[in-house]
Amino acid sequence: MVKCNTMADVRREIDRIDRALVKLLAERQTYIEQAGAIKGERTKVRDEARIEEVVQKVLAEADREGLSRAIADPLWRLLIEKSIEHEYEIFDAKPRATGTGD
Template identity: 50%
Template sequence: MTATRRKPCRDMDEVREEIDALDRAIVALLADRMHFINEAGRLKADRAAVRDEARVEDVIAKVRATALAAGIDPDFVEPLYRDLIERSIQHEFGVFDRLHKS
């Protein structure tokens, strides 16, 4: 996925329109990501597998590299992803618990 919207804007209305369009795209991608979080909660055999610190650090390393390649400060992106991952883990615990009730 490459950035295609990087262009000068005529005015603040155009800036806001572009940001709004990007926000809609981000939310759609988050919905896709959440689908796979739900799948992970469904497929994992035990609750201890939900939190995988090695996987967290692997994702963070990949995101930092992707940010750098995209020209974004990795230190800006990392805390956003750490929060996203933590919230995803908490959601996945809920999915796991709901599907694996005793």
């Protein structure tokens, strides 16, 4: 962590962290896309048990790292919801067997 003396310093560090977060979120998105391609049934895209498992793991990590649960919980729930929406798009775009025997 860098000690900041001015708002310009604070903003520079926040911008640096935002760039790193975007890179990590883009990487996370690639795995969401793989999940959408792998899952065989649309009903498997939303998995409530997995959602709660992810949130609990994030909250435990937030506690270890000093991130407020009031930030972590709603942020990850929104991230998960948006990820699920994206995964549905990927799943729905998959080619389907036509059932014609071709």
